[in-house]
Amino acid sequence: MDSSSPPLARRTQRLKSSLVRDILAATARPGMISFAGGLPAADLMPALPVAATTDPALYQYGTSEGEPVFRQAVAAWIDETGLHVQPEQVLALAGSQQGLDFAAKLLLDEGTPMLCEGPTYVAALQVFELFGADIACAPLTPEGPDLPALERLLAEKRPRCAYLIPCFQNPGGACYSPQARVAVAELFDRYNVILIEDEPYRSVALDVSHPMTPICSLLKRAPWIYLGSFSKILWPGWRMGYLAAHPALMPHLVRLKQAADLHTQRPGQHAVAHWLNSDTRSRDLARLREGYRIRRDAMQAALQRHFGKLADWEMPRGGLFFWLKLRKHDATRAMLDRAIERGVAFMPGEAFFANPAEGRQHLRLNYSRATPEEMERGLAILAACLTEETCTA
Amino acid sequence: MDSSSPPLARRTQRLKSSLVRDILAATARPGMISFAGGLPAADLMPALPVAATTDPALYQYGTSEGEPVFRQAVAAWIDETGLHVQPEQVLALAGSQQGLDFAAKLLLDEGTPMLCEGPTYVAALQVFELFGADIACAPLTPEGPDLPALERLLAEKRPRCAYLIPCFQNPGGACYSPQARVAVAELFDRYNVILIEDEPYRSVALDVSHPMTPICSLLKRAPWIYLGSFSKILWPGWRMGYLAAHPALMPHLVRLKQAADLHTQRPGQHAVAHWLNSDTRSRDLARLREGYRIRRDAMQAALQRHFGKLADWEMPRGGLFFWLKLRKHDATRAMLDRAIERGVAFMPGEAFFANPAEGRQHLRLNYSRATPEEMERGLAILAACLTEETCTA
Numbered sequence: 001m002d003s004s005s006p007p008l009a010r011r012t013q014r015l016k017s018s019l020v021r022d023i024l025a026a027t028a029r030p031g032m033i034s035f036a037g038g039l040p041a042a043d044l045m046p047a048l049p050v051a052a053t054t055d056p057a058l059y060q061y062g063t064s065e066g067e068p069v070f071r072q073a074v075a076a077w078i079d080e081t082g083l084h085v086q087p088e089q090v091l092a093l094a095g096s097q098q099g100l101d102f103a104a105k106l107l108l109d110e111g112t113p114m115l116c117e118g119p120t121y122v123a124a125l126q127v128f129e130l131f132g133a134d135i136a137c138a139p140l141t142p143e144g145p146d147l148p149a150l151e152r153l154l155a156e157k158r159p160r161c162a163y164l165i166p167c168f169q170n171p172g173g174a175c176y177s178p179q180a181r182v183a184v185a186e187l188f189d190r191y192n193v194i195l196i197e198d199e200p201y202r203s204v205a206l207d208v209s210h211p212m213t214p215i216c217s218l219l220k221r222a223p224w225i226y227l228g229s230f231s232k233i234l235w236p237g238w239r240m241g242y243l244a245a246h247p248a249l250m251p252h253l254v255r256l257k258q259a260a261d262l263h264t265q266r267p268g269q270h271a272v273a274h275w276l277n278s279d280t281r282s283r284d285l286a287r288l289r290e291g292y293r294i295r296r297d298a299m300q301a302a303l304q305r306h307f308g309k310l311a312d313w314e315m316p317r318g319g320l321f322f323w324l325k326l327r328k329h330d331a332t333r334a335m336l337d338r339a340i341e342r343g344v345a346f347m348p349g350e351a352f353f354a355n356p357a358e359g360r361q362h363l364r365l366n367y368s369r370a371t372p373e374e375m376e377r378g379l380a381i382l383a384a385c386l387t388e389e390t391c392t393a
Numbered sequence: 394m395d396s397s398s399p400p401l402a403r404r405t406q407r408l409k410s411s412l413v414r415d416i417l418a419a420t421a422r423p424g425m426i427s428f429a430g431g432l433p434a435a436d437l438m439p440a441l442p443v444a445a446t447t448d449p450a451l452y453q454y455g456t457s458e459g460e461p462v463f464r465q466a467v468a469a470w471i472d473e474t475g476l477h478v479q480p481e482q483v484l485a486l487a488g489s490q491q492g493l494d495f496a497a498k499l500l501l502d503e504g505t506p507m508l509c510e511g512p513t514y515v516a517a518l519q520v521f522e523l524f525g526a527d528i529a530c531a532p533l534t535p536e537g538p539d540l541p542a543l544e545r546l547l548a549e550k551r552p553r554c555a556y557l558i559p560c561f562q563n564p565g566g567a568c569y570s571p572q573a574r575v576a577v578a579e580l581f582d583r584y585n586v587i588l589i590e591d592e593p594y595r596s597v598a599l600d601v602s603h604p605m606t607p608i609c610s611l612l613k614r615a616p617w618i619y620l621g622s623f624s625k626i627l628w629p630g631w632r633m634g635y636l637a638a639h640p641a642l643m644p645h646l647v648r649l650k651q652a653a654d655l656h657t658q659r660p661g662q663h664a665v666a667h668w669l670n671s672d673t674r675s676r677d678l679a680r681l682r683e684g685y686r687i688r689r690d691a692m693q694a695a696l697q698r699h700f701g702k703l704a705d706w707e708m709p710r711g712g713l714f715f716w717l718k719l720r721k722h723d724a725t726r727a728m729l730d731r732a733i734e735r736g737v738a739f740m741p742g743e744a745f746f747a748n749p750a751e752g753r754q755h756l757r758l759n760y761s762r763a764t765p766e767e768m769e770r771g772l773a774i775l776a777a778c779l780t781e782e783t784c785t786a
Contacts, residue, residue: 060435106402123651160400237452248399259516
């Protein structure tokens with residue numbers, strides 16, 4: 001082959017080397033304390049229902065839409081959120097990330113205007129940018145989007161679609177209030193914005209006193225795609241997610257599924273359906289939430305000791321992350337190299353914005369993996385890096 | 394939502410309703426004899442190594458590239474074909490269909506010229522058309538492409554890439570001769586065509602006396618992507634495939650994997666690796682081939698009885714299909730409706746061509762699912778449909 005690079009599709013120029021991947025590679029080093037990833041706590045997950053996965057009847061190819069028992073159980077699971085869907089509106093996915101790929105294929109041409117939250121999920125930005133979206137970011141408060149800013153963006157940019165994570169937003173931690181949900185639905189109906197609502201963290205609710213009705217269920221006019229994942233509560237290594245969609249979009253999504261990988265592996269669908277239909281479900285979820293609550297509270301206490309004077313943050317009411325804004329510092333990316341050298345990893349804020357400069361003051365810290373002792377030691381090192389960096393800046 | 398259809402990406406206009414899906418839906422009717430699908434014989438597959446899939450260590454997220462044990466075992470498996478790759482060149486896929494999605498994302502802009510075989514795999518056409526390829530089809534002989542026609546197409550169309558299935562081509566059944574493989578590699582090097590080589594049927598070789606060296610291994614200059622599947626020999630419902638690629642393409646492909654679904658489910662990778670490393674492998678494959686040989690021979694005998702005067706075909710030396718060309722008839726699509734009414738399904742030829750008109754004389758018949766009695770009865774009905782249709786035409 002020539003030393004010149006081969007002729008590739010234009011979109012590959014937008015396929016960036018992922019900062020997240022580079023950091024996660026660094027965290028594989030033995031002894032590293034990592035607040036960087038979003039790995040859930042596998043030890044809090046229920047045991048796999050082995051018999052449900054090993055039936056030779058599951059050896060053969062399945063249907064693109066998904067196993068009937070899975071679609072049925074997931075439709076009932078979604079129903080509990082307040083979004084009422086039929087099993088025919090459910091599509092089994094190899095993790096909810098796959099739903100982002102399908103949404104991008106369905107909705108985005110090069111230059112299509114779309115709306116995201118600022119900050120937002122890194123791998124969603126990656127997909128939307130790959131497909132050429134012209135992304136505008138709506139600023140967030142802890143209760144939801146800054147509504148006047150959101151309406152200004154809708155009027156000016158006329159986005160075709162919007163990607164939102166209204167429950168324990170990654171990385172910002174926002175949980176939309178009931179009022180914000182209604183207001184966003186009204187705006188999207190008025191401007192006819194197709195909503196992609198992503199809910200990976202809904203089941204990791206720790207202390208929320210208000211209902212978290214999906215915005216999809218409040219829309220009267222705008223089409224929608226609702227994404228869900230089991231990866232925070234059941235065996236992420238099995239890659240099980242789902243989408244539900246407005247009936248006008250479903251036929252397209254099923255064809256996209258067929259073109260992408262024919263269908264989702266069947267044993268995982270049966271394992272999930274078995275758990276959804278089991279009578280241990282509530283108990284399993286309660287135990288999982290209690291485990292996460294203990295870890296979050298330990299992180300909050302350690303953060304107050306080490307970052308009380310250095311940063312501001314809201315204690316997350318669910319999800320897996322703390323999102324810090326530094327008071328006197330705006331180069332968390334540069335700080336990362338020094339931290340990794342000393343054995344601690346975190347996610348600098350710039351990865352979470354379409355315009356990285358907006359994230360320079362921020363860092364994201366995962367609380368679900370480190371032990372209390374590691375939290376204490378790791379945060380002390382991070383605070384030291386920060387103070388030294390500030391001194392030398 | 395408005396009754397008007399929502400604004401979608403341009404590519405969705407190319408996302409056709411799949412004839413294959415419609416036919417497969419019809420074949421779900423009880424009592425239907427189906428020669429339509431490409432379902433392998435699940436009863437010939439080795440038993441799942443259950444313990445390899447249920448380890449709680451596999452609950453957690455994995456790496457985008459794939460499990461080290463899987464990449465290692467697959468690299469050795471590929472090595473046996475004559476294509477020498479390192480584990481670092483292997484990417485675990487959720488079935489080889491996913492490799493087509495990645496190849497399309499990597500190589501195709503709207504209007505990019507590319508080359509396929511005519512006829513070719515339906516769901517490959519679906520993906521390439523979705524991404525806007527301008528597809529030219531190279532005509533096939535049983536020993537490989539018509540070489541002068543291929544070179545003319547390369548010179549005229551200057552395709553950026555080509556998609557080939559050199560072993561037991563689907564649907565045509567061709568198995569490229571060693572000479573054809575060398576000639577194609579030389580042409581692709583000369584015209585710098587990126588090769589996508591797909592080998593789902595390599596392991597279902599029944600009687601081939603010559604080596605089937607992958608064309609990828611014969612290229613000196615052109616980059617390549619090599620796709621493989623376990624779905625014809627091990628549990629297709631688990632969706633396990635792989636690709637290997639030229640080092641210049643791998644970093645892009647790994648990022649595309651991450652954006653598509655983060656990584657392939659881990660239990661299936663461990664099940665496959667366990668089988669690849671087991672000492673029952675050769676025995677399992679010999680038993681599977683013997684089972685397929687018996688079914689193919691039964692189909693050949695039944696075809697000779699019922700279609701000997703109606704059609705021409707080559708007996709397939711591997712793979713799952715017979716490809717018939719009718720002598721006096723050119724509307725196999727119309728014939729299909731009548732056949733389904735009488736309880737027999739097949740695939741009309743038009744589905745397999747970028748230009749459907751080229752397939753009107755052809756039909757594809759799968760031999761791996763029907764019993765000898767069903768073959769006898771089903772082919773008699775098909776022949777009757779054909780004779781009547783010819784009479785009324």
